[in-house]
């Protein structure tokens with residue numbers, strides 16, 4: 001089943017939520033292409049777009065966490081690094097072996113499921129930090 005963005009994924013920063021929605025669209029598109037037997041070239045192209053987008057998004061999100069002095073910043077940064085390593089491994093595997101059923105399963109677990117768990121687990125911690133960092137308006 002395709003992943004969808006839900007209210008429970010709110011980070012308190014609108015542009016980060018918009019980026020998450022786009023990220024989800026991209027991982028869903030990648031899964032669709034793989035499941036529907038699109039050629040290796042097409043899948044590699046989508047992986048390229050996803051790699052580029054992910055790096056930009058991670059950098060933006062890390063900057064937001066730093067700005068809000070979020071205690072989750074380091075955990076989040078490390079999780080992003082792990083993701084990038086895993087992503088590159090999968091990309092290499094696809095390059096070498098093409099799209100195989102075990103790789104489809106690995107992409108589902110290590111990319112798609114990871115994105116959902118990560119947004120809910122780490123990224124949503126940004127919401128409280130942003131709230132705490134924003135001075136209450138003076139009445």
Ligand SMILES: [Fe+2]
Pocket residue numbers: 061076080118122123
């Ligand atoms: Fe994150």
